[in-house]
Amino acid sequence: MELKSRFPARQTLLIDADDTLWENNIYFERAIAAFISCLDHKEYSPAEVRVQLNQVERETILSHGYGVSSFRQSLITCFERLSHEHFTESKRELVSSFAQSIIDQEIELLPDVAETLEELASRHRLILVTKGNQAEQIDKFQRSGLREHFTAIEIPREKDPQAYFAICAKHELSPNTTWMIGNSPRSDINPALLAGLHAVLVHHPHTWALEHEEIDEAPLGQHFLELTSFAALAEHF
Template identity: 45%
Template structure:
Protein backbone atom coordinates (compact mmCIF):
# COMPACT_ATOMS: atom_id res chain seq x y z
CA UNK A 1 0.00 0.00 0.00
CA UNK A 2 1.15 3.54 -0.72
CA UNK A 3 1.79 6.14 1.94
CA UNK A 4 -1.35 7.20 3.87
CA UNK A 5 -0.66 10.71 2.49
CA UNK A 6 -1.68 9.55 -1.02
CA UNK A 7 -5.17 10.85 -1.74
CA UNK A 8 -7.61 8.08 -2.60
CA UNK A 9 -11.29 7.51 -3.27
CA UNK A 10 -12.90 5.64 -0.38
CA UNK A 11 -16.38 4.23 -0.92
CA UNK A 12 -18.23 3.25 2.27
CA UNK A 13 -21.03 0.79 2.76
CA UNK A 14 -23.66 1.98 5.27
CA UNK A 15 -25.66 -0.83 6.93
CA UNK A 16 -23.50 -2.80 9.38
CA UNK A 17 -20.46 -0.72 8.43
CA UNK A 18 -21.35 2.80 9.61
CA UNK A 19 -24.36 1.85 11.72
CA UNK A 20 -25.98 -1.24 13.17
CA UNK A 21 -28.52 -2.87 10.90
CA UNK A 22 -28.81 -6.64 10.90
CA UNK A 23 -28.71 -6.85 14.69
CA UNK A 24 -31.90 -4.76 14.75
CA UNK A 25 -33.59 -7.26 12.44
CA UNK A 26 -32.30 -10.11 14.60
CA UNK A 27 -33.89 -8.56 17.68
CA UNK A 28 -37.22 -8.39 15.86
CA UNK A 29 -36.92 -12.03 14.78
CA UNK A 30 -36.28 -13.12 18.36
CA UNK A 31 -39.37 -11.21 19.54
CA UNK A 32 -41.35 -12.62 16.61
CA UNK A 33 -40.37 -16.19 17.54
CA UNK A 34 -41.41 -15.52 21.14
CA UNK A 35 -44.75 -14.20 19.94
CA UNK A 36 -45.36 -17.14 17.60
CA UNK A 37 -44.67 -19.76 20.29
CA UNK A 38 -45.21 -22.46 17.68
CA UNK A 39 -46.42 -25.73 19.30
CA UNK A 40 -44.37 -28.16 17.18
CA UNK A 41 -41.52 -26.42 15.32
CA UNK A 42 -38.47 -25.19 17.20
CA UNK A 43 -36.93 -21.75 16.75
CA UNK A 44 -34.21 -23.00 14.43
CA UNK A 45 -36.71 -24.59 12.06
CA UNK A 46 -38.80 -21.43 11.89
CA UNK A 47 -35.67 -19.32 11.41
CA UNK A 48 -34.64 -21.49 8.46
CA UNK A 49 -38.09 -20.91 6.98
CA UNK A 50 -37.68 -17.13 7.37
CA UNK A 51 -34.27 -17.30 5.67
CA UNK A 52 -35.73 -19.27 2.74
CA UNK A 53 -38.59 -16.82 2.30
CA UNK A 54 -36.20 -13.85 2.47
CA UNK A 55 -33.89 -15.41 -0.12
CA UNK A 56 -36.82 -15.90 -2.50
CA UNK A 57 -38.39 -12.49 -1.91
CA UNK A 58 -35.34 -10.24 -2.25
CA UNK A 59 -35.64 -10.62 -6.03
CA UNK A 60 -39.14 -9.15 -6.07
CA UNK A 61 -39.52 -7.16 -2.84
CA UNK A 62 -35.94 -5.96 -2.38
CA UNK A 63 -34.54 -5.04 1.02
CA UNK A 64 -35.58 -3.01 4.04
CA UNK A 65 -38.09 -2.96 6.87
CA UNK A 66 -41.26 -3.19 4.76
CA UNK A 67 -39.92 -6.11 2.74
CA UNK A 68 -38.91 -7.75 6.01
CA UNK A 69 -42.44 -7.40 7.40
CA UNK A 70 -43.77 -9.03 4.25
CA UNK A 71 -41.42 -11.94 4.86
CA UNK A 72 -42.60 -12.33 8.47
CA UNK A 73 -46.24 -12.20 7.33
CA UNK A 74 -45.62 -14.92 4.75
CA UNK A 75 -43.82 -17.01 7.34
CA UNK A 76 -46.86 -16.73 9.62
CA UNK A 77 -49.18 -17.77 6.79
CA UNK A 78 -47.02 -20.78 5.90
CA UNK A 79 -46.88 -21.90 9.52
CA UNK A 80 -50.58 -21.46 10.17
CA UNK A 81 -51.99 -22.34 6.73
CA UNK A 82 -54.16 -19.23 6.72
CA UNK A 83 -53.86 -15.50 5.91
CA UNK A 84 -52.47 -13.21 8.57
CA UNK A 85 -55.22 -11.08 10.13
CA UNK A 86 -55.20 -7.30 10.45
CA UNK A 87 -54.65 -7.59 14.19
CA UNK A 88 -51.74 -9.97 13.68
CA UNK A 89 -50.26 -7.68 11.04
CA UNK A 90 -50.41 -4.78 13.51
CA UNK A 91 -48.67 -6.91 16.13
CA UNK A 92 -45.87 -7.85 13.74
CA UNK A 93 -45.44 -4.16 12.92
CA UNK A 94 -45.33 -3.33 16.62
CA UNK A 95 -42.50 -5.82 17.07
CA UNK A 96 -40.61 -4.00 14.31
CA UNK A 97 -41.13 -0.47 15.64
CA UNK A 98 -37.39 0.27 15.87
CA UNK A 99 -36.95 -0.68 12.20
CA UNK A 100 -39.95 1.26 10.97
CA UNK A 101 -38.84 4.38 12.85
CA UNK A 102 -35.31 4.06 11.38
CA UNK A 103 -33.58 4.36 14.71
CA UNK A 104 -29.83 4.63 14.15
CA UNK A 105 -27.07 3.13 16.30
CA UNK A 106 -23.77 4.38 14.88
CA UNK A 107 -20.72 2.15 15.06
CA UNK A 108 -18.10 3.31 17.60
CA UNK A 109 -15.92 6.12 16.30
CA UNK A 110 -17.78 6.65 13.02
CA UNK A 111 -17.90 10.44 13.07
CA UNK A 112 -14.25 10.82 14.10
CA UNK A 113 -13.13 8.34 11.44
CA UNK A 114 -15.14 9.99 8.67
CA UNK A 115 -14.06 13.46 9.74
CA UNK A 116 -10.39 12.54 9.67
CA UNK A 117 -10.52 10.51 6.46
CA UNK A 118 -12.55 13.23 4.74
CA UNK A 119 -9.63 15.62 5.14
CA UNK A 120 -7.23 13.10 3.60
CA UNK A 121 -9.33 11.44 0.90
CA UNK A 122 -12.47 11.70 -1.24
CA UNK A 123 -15.33 9.84 0.47
CA UNK A 124 -18.44 8.34 -1.15
CA UNK A 125 -21.35 6.41 0.33
CA UNK A 126 -22.86 3.42 -1.49
CA UNK A 127 -25.83 1.68 0.14
CA UNK A 128 -28.50 -0.66 -1.16
CA UNK A 129 -32.15 -1.04 -0.28
CA UNK A 130 -35.42 0.81 -0.55
CA UNK A 131 -34.52 4.34 -1.67
CA UNK A 132 -36.86 6.27 0.64
CA UNK A 133 -35.96 4.10 3.63
CA UNK A 134 -32.22 4.41 3.05
CA UNK A 135 -32.52 8.17 2.55
CA UNK A 136 -34.23 8.47 5.92
CA UNK A 137 -31.51 6.39 7.56
CA UNK A 138 -28.74 8.46 6.01
CA UNK A 139 -30.47 11.65 7.17
CA UNK A 140 -31.02 10.31 10.69
CA UNK A 141 -27.40 9.17 10.97
CA UNK A 142 -25.90 12.61 10.28
CA UNK A 143 -23.09 11.16 8.16
CA UNK A 144 -24.02 12.67 4.78
CA UNK A 145 -21.91 15.79 5.41
CA UNK A 146 -18.75 13.71 5.11
CA UNK A 147 -19.44 12.37 1.62
CA UNK A 148 -19.00 13.89 -1.82
CA UNK A 149 -21.94 11.85 -3.05
CA UNK A 150 -24.46 9.38 -1.60
CA UNK A 151 -25.51 6.52 -3.89
CA UNK A 152 -28.61 4.46 -3.02
CA UNK A 153 -29.16 1.46 -5.28
CA UNK A 154 -31.52 -1.54 -5.24
CA UNK A 155 -28.60 -3.98 -5.53
CA UNK A 156 -24.80 -3.77 -5.42
CA UNK A 157 -23.15 -5.70 -8.23
CA UNK A 158 -20.17 -5.15 -10.50
CA UNK A 159 -22.14 -2.95 -12.90
CA UNK A 160 -22.98 -0.57 -10.04
CA UNK A 161 -19.33 -0.24 -9.05
CA UNK A 162 -18.29 0.38 -12.64
CA UNK A 163 -20.98 3.06 -12.96
CA UNK A 164 -19.89 4.79 -9.73
CA UNK A 165 -16.31 4.82 -11.01
CA UNK A 166 -17.43 6.22 -14.38
CA UNK A 167 -19.69 8.86 -12.85
CA UNK A 168 -16.98 10.25 -10.59
CA UNK A 169 -14.05 9.56 -12.93
CA UNK A 170 -12.39 7.31 -10.35
CA UNK A 171 -9.25 5.30 -10.98
CA UNK A 172 -10.21 1.80 -9.75
CA UNK A 173 -6.61 1.06 -8.76
CA UNK A 174 -6.73 4.04 -6.40
CA UNK A 175 -10.26 3.34 -5.12
CA UNK A 176 -11.21 1.29 -2.06
CA UNK A 177 -14.60 -0.15 -1.16
CA UNK A 178 -15.08 -0.44 2.60
CA UNK A 179 -17.74 -2.74 3.97
CA UNK A 180 -18.83 -5.80 5.93
CA UNK A 181 -20.45 -7.85 3.18
CA UNK A 182 -18.34 -10.16 1.02
CA UNK A 183 -21.25 -10.59 -1.41
CA UNK A 184 -22.23 -6.92 -1.85
CA UNK A 185 -19.13 -4.94 -0.90
CA UNK A 186 -15.96 -6.93 -1.44
CA UNK A 187 -16.41 -9.32 -4.36
CA UNK A 188 -18.20 -6.99 -6.82
CA UNK A 189 -15.78 -4.15 -6.05
CA UNK A 190 -12.85 -6.45 -6.76
CA UNK A 191 -14.53 -7.59 -9.98
CA UNK A 192 -14.71 -3.92 -10.99
CA UNK A 193 -10.96 -3.59 -10.45
CA UNK A 194 -11.16 -1.74 -7.15
CA UNK A 195 -9.40 -2.57 -3.90
CA UNK A 196 -11.45 -3.42 -0.83
CA UNK A 197 -11.42 -3.26 2.95
CA UNK A 198 -13.32 -6.03 4.68
CA UNK A 199 -14.53 -5.18 8.20
CA UNK A 200 -16.60 -8.18 9.32
CA UNK A 201 -19.60 -7.71 11.56
CA UNK A 202 -20.55 -10.29 14.19
CA UNK A 203 -24.15 -10.19 12.99
CA UNK A 204 -23.88 -9.96 9.21
CA UNK A 205 -26.98 -11.16 7.36
CA UNK A 206 -26.67 -14.75 6.17
CA UNK A 207 -27.63 -13.73 2.62
CA UNK A 208 -24.56 -11.48 2.48
CA UNK A 209 -22.11 -14.30 3.15
CA UNK A 210 -19.59 -15.34 0.48
CA UNK A 211 -16.01 -16.56 0.35
CA UNK A 212 -13.18 -14.04 -0.02
CA UNK A 213 -9.99 -15.35 -1.58
CA UNK A 214 -7.48 -15.34 1.32
CA UNK A 215 -4.65 -14.87 -1.19
CA UNK A 216 -6.13 -11.66 -2.61
CA UNK A 217 -3.64 -9.00 -1.50
CA UNK A 218 -5.95 -6.22 -2.72
CA UNK A 219 -8.38 -6.94 0.13
CA UNK A 220 -7.38 -5.44 3.46
CA UNK A 221 -8.89 -7.21 6.47
CA UNK A 222 -9.54 -5.02 9.51
CA UNK A 223 -11.32 -5.72 12.79
CA UNK A 224 -12.99 -2.33 13.30
CA UNK A 225 -13.64 0.95 11.53
CA UNK A 226 -11.14 3.09 13.51
CA UNK A 227 -8.31 0.89 12.20
CA UNK A 228 -8.81 2.61 8.84
CA UNK A 229 -6.91 5.60 10.21
CA UNK A 230 -3.75 3.47 10.40
CA UNK A 231 -3.92 2.68 6.67
CA UNK A 232 -5.47 5.70 4.93
Protein backbone atom coordinates in the same frame (compact mmCIF):
# COMPACT_ATOMS: atom_id res chain seq x y z
CA MET B 1 4.78 9.84 17.05
CA GLU B 2 2.25 10.33 14.26
CA LEU B 3 1.48 7.19 12.29
CA LYS B 4 2.02 7.69 8.56
CA SER B 5 -0.69 6.45 6.21
CA ARG B 6 0.22 3.41 4.16
CA PHE B 7 -1.64 4.58 1.08
CA PRO B 8 -1.22 8.08 -0.36
CA ALA B 9 -3.81 10.81 -0.07
CA ARG B 10 -6.59 11.39 -2.62
CA GLN B 11 -7.86 7.82 -2.68
CA THR B 12 -11.61 7.40 -3.23
CA LEU B 13 -13.26 5.47 -0.42
CA LEU B 14 -16.68 3.97 -1.17
CA ILE B 15 -18.14 3.30 2.25
CA ASP B 16 -21.06 1.06 3.17
CA ALA B 17 -23.64 2.30 5.70
CA ASP B 18 -25.60 -0.41 7.56
CA ASP B 19 -23.40 -2.27 10.07
CA THR B 20 -20.36 -0.36 8.83
CA LEU B 21 -21.22 3.17 9.99
CA TRP B 22 -24.20 2.42 12.23
CA GLU B 23 -25.95 -0.52 13.83
CA ASN B 24 -28.64 -2.15 11.71
CA ASN B 25 -28.89 -5.92 11.76
CA ILE B 26 -29.20 -6.17 15.54
CA TYR B 27 -32.62 -4.49 15.24
CA PHE B 28 -33.72 -7.00 12.64
CA GLU B 29 -32.49 -9.82 14.88
CA ARG B 30 -34.59 -8.51 17.77
CA ALA B 31 -37.61 -8.28 15.49
CA ILE B 32 -37.03 -11.84 14.28
CA ALA B 33 -36.76 -13.12 17.85
CA ALA B 34 -40.10 -11.46 18.66
CA PHE B 35 -41.63 -12.93 15.50
CA ILE B 36 -40.46 -16.47 16.31
CA SER B 37 -41.80 -16.15 19.85
CA CYS B 38 -45.13 -14.91 18.51
CA LEU B 39 -45.37 -17.74 15.98
CA ASP B 40 -44.65 -20.28 18.75
CA HIS B 41 -44.48 -23.13 16.26
CA LYS B 42 -45.32 -26.56 17.69
CA GLU B 43 -43.32 -28.59 15.17
CA TYR B 44 -40.37 -26.42 14.09
CA SER B 45 -37.65 -25.32 16.48
CA PRO B 46 -36.73 -21.61 16.54
CA ALA B 47 -33.67 -22.43 14.42
CA GLU B 48 -35.83 -24.24 11.86
CA VAL B 49 -38.26 -21.31 11.73
CA ARG B 50 -35.29 -19.03 11.09
CA VAL B 51 -34.19 -21.19 8.16
CA GLN B 52 -37.69 -20.87 6.70
CA LEU B 53 -37.67 -17.11 7.21
CA ASN B 54 -34.27 -16.80 5.51
CA GLN B 55 -35.68 -18.57 2.46
CA VAL B 56 -38.74 -16.34 2.41
CA GLU B 57 -36.48 -13.28 2.61
CA ARG B 58 -34.48 -14.47 -0.39
CA GLU B 59 -37.72 -14.75 -2.35
CA THR B 60 -39.09 -11.41 -1.17
CA ILE B 61 -35.90 -9.55 -2.05
CA LEU B 62 -36.37 -10.51 -5.70
CA SER B 63 -39.77 -8.81 -5.85
CA HIS B 64 -39.57 -6.15 -3.13
CA GLY B 65 -35.86 -5.36 -2.83
CA TYR B 66 -34.24 -4.62 0.52
CA GLY B 67 -35.41 -2.61 3.49
CA VAL B 68 -37.99 -2.69 6.24
CA SER B 69 -41.03 -2.86 3.95
CA SER B 70 -39.55 -5.95 2.27
CA PHE B 71 -38.76 -7.43 5.68
CA ARG B 72 -42.33 -6.78 6.85
CA GLN B 73 -43.66 -8.67 3.83
CA SER B 74 -41.28 -11.55 4.60
CA LEU B 75 -42.59 -11.82 8.16
CA ILE B 76 -46.20 -11.83 6.96
CA THR B 77 -45.51 -14.42 4.25
CA CYS B 78 -43.58 -16.65 6.64
CA PHE B 79 -46.32 -16.46 9.25
CA GLU B 80 -48.95 -17.37 6.67
CA ARG B 81 -46.91 -20.37 5.52
CA LEU B 82 -46.04 -21.78 8.92
CA SER B 83 -48.93 -20.92 11.20
CA HIS B 84 -51.84 -23.29 11.63
CA GLU B 85 -54.09 -20.59 13.04
CA HIS B 86 -56.21 -18.09 11.16
CA PHE B 87 -54.20 -14.99 10.29
CA THR B 88 -56.47 -12.35 11.77
CA GLU B 89 -56.11 -8.63 11.17
CA SER B 90 -54.95 -8.13 14.75
CA LYS B 91 -52.29 -10.81 14.29
CA ARG B 92 -51.20 -9.18 11.02
CA GLU B 93 -50.82 -5.85 12.82
CA LEU B 94 -48.77 -7.53 15.55
CA VAL B 95 -46.42 -9.14 13.02
CA SER B 96 -46.11 -5.83 11.17
CA SER B 97 -45.22 -4.09 14.42
CA PHE B 98 -42.05 -6.15 14.68
CA ALA B 99 -40.84 -4.53 11.45
CA GLN B 100 -42.05 -1.10 12.55
CA SER B 101 -39.85 -1.35 15.64
CA ILE B 102 -36.82 -1.16 13.33
CA ILE B 103 -37.97 2.10 11.76
CA ASP B 104 -38.52 3.59 15.21
CA GLN B 105 -34.87 3.04 16.20
CA GLU B 106 -32.56 6.00 16.65
CA ILE B 107 -29.35 5.94 14.59
CA GLU B 108 -26.60 4.36 16.70
CA LEU B 109 -23.19 5.05 15.20
CA LEU B 110 -20.59 2.34 15.62
CA PRO B 111 -17.55 3.17 17.78
CA ASP B 112 -15.24 5.95 16.51
CA VAL B 113 -17.09 6.32 13.21
CA ALA B 114 -17.64 10.10 13.33
CA GLU B 115 -14.06 10.89 14.35
CA THR B 116 -12.56 8.48 11.82
CA LEU B 117 -14.67 9.81 8.95
CA GLU B 118 -13.60 13.36 9.75
CA GLU B 119 -9.96 12.32 9.58
CA LEU B 120 -10.40 10.27 6.40
CA ALA B 121 -12.30 13.06 4.67
CA SER B 122 -9.39 15.42 5.25
CA ARG B 123 -7.20 13.27 2.98
CA HIS B 124 -9.55 11.32 0.71
CA ARG B 125 -12.81 11.50 -1.23
CA LEU B 126 -15.64 9.66 0.53
CA ILE B 127 -18.77 8.37 -1.23
CA LEU B 128 -21.51 6.51 0.63
CA VAL B 129 -22.55 3.35 -1.22
CA THR B 130 -25.45 1.47 0.34
CA LYS B 131 -28.10 -0.78 -1.14
CA GLY B 132 -31.68 -0.90 0.07
CA ASN B 133 -34.84 1.13 -0.03
CA GLN B 134 -33.83 4.58 -1.25
CA ALA B 135 -36.13 6.57 1.03
CA GLU B 136 -35.12 4.54 4.08
CA GLN B 137 -31.41 4.83 3.38
CA ILE B 138 -31.53 8.57 2.69
CA ASP B 139 -33.51 9.10 5.89
CA LYS B 140 -30.96 7.19 7.96
CA PHE B 141 -28.10 9.06 6.29
CA GLN B 142 -29.67 12.41 7.06
CA ARG B 143 -30.34 11.45 10.68
CA SER B 144 -26.81 10.08 11.15
CA GLY B 145 -25.13 13.49 11.20
CA LEU B 146 -22.42 12.22 8.84
CA ARG B 147 -23.47 13.99 5.63
CA GLU B 148 -20.70 16.60 5.75
CA HIS B 149 -17.99 13.98 5.33
CA PHE B 150 -19.28 12.60 2.00
CA THR B 151 -19.20 14.12 -1.47
CA ALA B 152 -22.01 11.88 -2.78
CA ILE B 153 -24.38 9.03 -1.96
CA GLU B 154 -25.19 6.09 -4.21
CA ILE B 155 -28.01 3.61 -3.50
CA PRO B 156 -27.98 0.80 -6.08
CA ARG B 157 -30.71 -1.85 -5.98
CA GLU B 158 -28.01 -4.49 -5.63
CA LYS B 159 -24.28 -4.26 -5.03
CA ASP B 160 -22.89 -6.30 -7.90
CA PRO B 161 -19.95 -5.69 -10.25
CA GLN B 162 -22.20 -3.79 -12.66
CA ALA B 163 -23.22 -1.39 -9.88
CA TYR B 164 -19.58 -0.69 -9.07
CA PHE B 165 -18.73 -0.18 -12.73
CA ALA B 166 -21.60 2.30 -13.00
CA ILE B 167 -20.52 4.21 -9.89
CA CYS B 168 -16.95 4.46 -11.13
CA ALA B 169 -18.12 5.70 -14.54
CA LYS B 170 -20.51 8.26 -13.05
CA HIS B 171 -17.91 9.75 -10.71
CA GLU B 172 -14.95 9.24 -13.07
CA LEU B 173 -13.11 7.03 -10.60
CA SER B 174 -9.87 5.22 -11.31
CA PRO B 175 -10.02 1.61 -10.04
CA ASN B 176 -6.42 1.67 -8.85
CA THR B 177 -7.21 4.42 -6.34
CA THR B 178 -10.76 3.34 -5.42
CA TRP B 179 -11.69 1.19 -2.43
CA MET B 180 -14.93 -0.39 -1.28
CA ILE B 181 -15.18 -0.53 2.51
CA GLY B 182 -17.86 -2.53 4.31
CA ASN B 183 -18.83 -5.48 6.48
CA SER B 184 -20.42 -7.74 3.85
CA PRO B 185 -18.35 -10.24 1.86
CA ARG B 186 -21.28 -10.79 -0.53
CA SER B 187 -22.06 -7.14 -1.28
CA ASP B 188 -19.02 -5.07 -0.36
CA ILE B 189 -15.98 -7.24 -1.00
CA ASN B 190 -16.38 -9.89 -3.70
CA PRO B 191 -18.25 -7.79 -6.29
CA ALA B 192 -15.91 -4.85 -5.75
CA LEU B 193 -12.89 -7.06 -6.35
CA LEU B 194 -14.56 -8.43 -9.49
CA ALA B 195 -15.05 -4.84 -10.66
CA GLY B 196 -11.32 -4.20 -10.33
CA LEU B 197 -11.44 -2.17 -7.12
CA HIS B 198 -9.55 -2.61 -3.87
CA ALA B 199 -11.59 -3.67 -0.83
CA VAL B 200 -11.56 -3.47 2.95
CA LEU B 201 -13.64 -5.78 5.13
CA VAL B 202 -14.51 -4.17 8.47
CA HIS B 203 -15.79 -7.03 10.59
CA HIS B 204 -19.10 -6.72 12.40
CA PRO B 205 -20.15 -9.49 14.82
CA HIS B 206 -23.77 -9.45 13.64
CA THR B 207 -23.52 -9.26 9.86
CA TRP B 208 -26.76 -10.46 8.25
CA ALA B 209 -26.65 -14.19 7.45
CA LEU B 210 -27.65 -13.54 3.83
CA GLU B 211 -24.52 -11.40 3.40
CA HIS B 212 -22.11 -14.17 4.44
CA GLU B 213 -19.91 -15.59 1.69
CA GLU B 214 -16.43 -16.95 1.19
CA ILE B 215 -14.10 -14.11 0.23
CA ASP B 216 -12.42 -14.36 -3.14
CA GLU B 217 -8.69 -13.90 -3.40
CA ALA B 218 -7.78 -10.41 -4.54
CA PRO B 219 -6.50 -10.43 -8.15
CA LEU B 220 -2.93 -9.42 -8.84
CA GLY B 221 -2.51 -5.68 -8.42
CA GLN B 222 -5.54 -5.26 -6.17
CA HIS B 223 -5.47 -4.89 -2.40
CA PHE B 224 -7.69 -6.53 0.20
CA LEU B 225 -7.56 -5.65 3.89
CA GLU B 226 -9.38 -7.11 6.88
CA LEU B 227 -9.90 -4.85 9.90
CA THR B 228 -11.56 -5.43 13.25
CA SER B 229 -12.69 -1.83 13.73
CA PHE B 230 -13.67 1.20 11.68
CA ALA B 231 -11.10 3.32 13.51
CA ALA B 232 -8.32 1.13 12.11
CA LEU B 233 -8.98 2.63 8.68
CA ALA B 234 -7.09 5.74 9.75
CA GLU B 235 -3.96 3.62 10.16
CA HIS B 236 -4.06 2.62 6.49
CA PHE B 237 -5.53 5.72 4.84
